[in-house]
Amino acid sequence: MDTLFHGDGQSIKSANEFPQLDFDQQHSLSQGNLVNECQFDHLFNNVTGLSKLSSHLDVNSTPCEVGDDSPVEGDYFDGVFKYLQRMLMEEDDLLDKPCMLQDCLxxxxxxxxxxxxxxxxxxxxPSRGRPRxxxxxxxxxxxxxxxxxxxxxxxxxxxxxxxxxxxxxxxxxxxxxxxxxxxxxxxxxxxxxxxxxxxxxxxxxxxxxxxxxxxxxxxLRAYGAYLEICPFQRMSNIFANKSIAKQTSTVTRIHIIDFGILYGFQWPCLIHGISLRPGGPPKLRITGVDLPQPGFRPAERIEETGGRLANYARRFNVPFEFNAVAKRWDTITAEDLAIDEDEMVVVNCLPRDSVMNLIKKINPEMFVHGVLNGTYGAPFxxxxxxxxxxxxxxxxxxxxxxxxxxxxxxxxxxxxxxxxxxxxxxxxxxxxRIERPDSYKQWQVRNQRAGFKQLPLNSEIMREIRAKVKSYYNKDFLIDADGAWMLQGWKGRVIYALSCWKPAGL
Structure with a gap:
């Protein structure tokens, strides 16, 4: 079941169901407006983090200078927190719903x-409270x-x-x-x-x-706290978004196909970034792919994500469309993705084997590959x-x-x-058994056999990510590189790896 959302405010019902704050109101929320902060603290049960982090990581207004090379676009670090704040403040039905971060099984x-x-x-x-x-x-x-x-x-x-x-x-x-x-x-x-x-x-x-x-x-509140103290997801998003922004810097139409989109937390920062491009933003189309939920509306949760992203894009005047695809990944065809010839296609996912052939058929300009680096997928x-x-x-x-x-x-x-x-x-x-991670080195071989060519790491992006982790996170988090993979980990153990690929024929 596919559903198309437009960011022009005319043909999107679910986006209009969310009350809107204008940009100044949004900005005051992250900068310490007393009334909004009190409401926010009450809603979050006095949880520290989401408002605190956005205040000291606010780099929204200017590019980040990195070394002596050309500047890297600002990453609009607090966008995901504003997006998450609005969800929790405005969507009362989240109290009655299961969480999309958990598997659809x-x-x-x-x-x-x-x-x-x-x-x-x-x-x-024993120890029902904090151990004495x-x-x-x-x-x-x-x-x-x-x-x-x-x-x-x-x-x-x-x-x-x-x-x-x-x-x-x-x-x-x-x-x-x-x-x-x-x-x-x-x-x-x-x-x-x-x-x-x-x-x-x-x-x-x-x-x-x-x-x-x-x-x-x-x-989602717990996930927000996780985002504050752990850089894995946020640095992965910065790596992917900056890589996409550089690859698509001169085009007027971008189509991102996101396998496993969930709540779409990655994309608010990208939307903000492209909104400031000289000459105006490109048209952005996101195809959100995720597993169907049971019942008569299998794509409902993905459609809700599309509504939230369309709302966000409208606030930054980014032309936007969203296509919701609710199917098992091994049943999706290229036709389901409705790719136009005059748009630049980028694929973003933590893929499984069943998706690799489909990505090859899509023939994207770039494929951003995120890997949970684990070896606990063994059959024994x-x-x-x-x-x-x-x-x-x-x-x-x-x-x-x-x-x-x-x-x-x-x-x-x-x-x-x-x-x-x-x-x-x-x-x-x-x-x-759904959790079957492989090491990034195993994926290296697998991707090459599938006909993909790895793209080199961007040194500017790597320097910026290293600087952010060093400045804002615990000293035991690591950022490193192995070949063209960016590695993230804790106390020497690699937990996540990311790299960019393209079909070998391009």
Whole structure:
């Protein structure tokens, strides 16, 4: 099902449903207008971050000078926060909706949550509040290696030694907590997934975690806090947007095809940037592709994203169209994307194998490839478990260094986003296991075999991103390069990688 939105205000119903602030009102919100800040703080339950970050990262008005080379366009750093603020302030129905950041498999699950059923016979976990420091607890912790217990439990699960697995789980439960230190929180999360695998309820619980436990508004607030303390998503967006802007700097029509668009958080910054081009902005068309939701309106959530982006484009006088495509990615054809010959086409996605052939048929001027750099996609359970334990321990450690343990948004993100991913990786198998990351080096070979040529990194963009991460984020975040890949990570571990490609024939 496809739906076309126009940014002229005439043929877009859902965009007009959102009340508008003019640009001056918007600007005052990020600059500290007292009335708007009070309303905002009340809505966000006094969460720090979204307004605070926009105030010290506001580079909207001028280009950013980088080194001695030509200036790089401003990245309009706070655009995503304004966009997210408006969603949470104006869309009351987000309290009743599931979150698009979570996988669409959950939308096809039964309404009933089996999470409580699984845990109703388990002893209550210790440390329901922030753990108290104490000599007794510290001495106990020294005697317990939770990672070793988790790995031994995974071995027992793999050979169907349920008695041993359950005994180990009892020990893990005694010393783990969703409110403890990073290792305790990690163990609590992985214990849930191991228990679900033992009970044969992995898919049920994976789905229930998204359908019944938190509203879209709750998770989006947590996502906003994540954006503040972690540069991964925002630096990825800057890398992609600046690469797209440079590639399309002289054209009058741009068509971006975004596989997995979700809420469209990447595009407000790009819209603001192209609005300031000398001679006026180009016409921007975005085709948002995502999985359909069940029911009579499979494209409804993608259409809502189109409405929000059309509203944003209208405020900056950018001619805009949005095409919503709600299909499984392996069923999409080039015809669904309605490509015109006189527009420059750019593809943006974290692709799967099923999409690579389609991208080749699209023949885009540029393909921006983002990779979750992980090796926990292995078919063998114990190998996958160990790699997942290593990967996710970095994320829990990152939160420990950047947010207080009692922070509600941290707990929400760890439970509803990381916990869901771990549940899928550990407790699901076959076609139900969606989380199957590969390393960027594996994608390097795969892309080349598929007929794509890698484009070199832009040194200006890399210098600017390095400077931003150094200035605004924890010192343990890393920005590096390997060949033509930009790498992002934590304490030496590469977590995300990005690069730009084009069909080898172009």
């Amino acid at each position: 959950a939308l096809q699950a039964a309404e009933k949550s089996f999470y409580e059923v699984l845990n109703e016979n388990q002893p209550s976990s 420091a104490g000599q007794k607890r510290d001495s106990i912790r020294e005697l317990v290696d939770l990672r070793d217990l988790l790995t031994r439990c995974a071995h027992a699960v793999a050979i169907y030694d349920n008695w041993t697995a359950n005994e180990l789980l009892k020990q893990i439960r005694q010393h783990s907590s969703p409110y403890g230190d990073p290792t305790e929180r990690l163990a609590y999360c992985f214990a849930n997934a191991l228990e679900a695998r033992l009970a044969g309820m992995g898919t049920t619980l994976y789905s229930a975690l998204t359908t019944t436990r938190a509203s879209a508004a709750d998770i 359970f114990v190998t996958r478990f160990k790699e997942a334990l290593y990967h996710f321990s970095s994320l829990f450690d990152m939160f420990e260094a950047t947010l207080p343990r009692e922070d509600q948004n941290r707990s929400m993100f760890e439970k509803e986003v990381i916990g869901r991913e771990v549940m899928n990786v550990i407790a699901c198998e076959g076609t139900e």
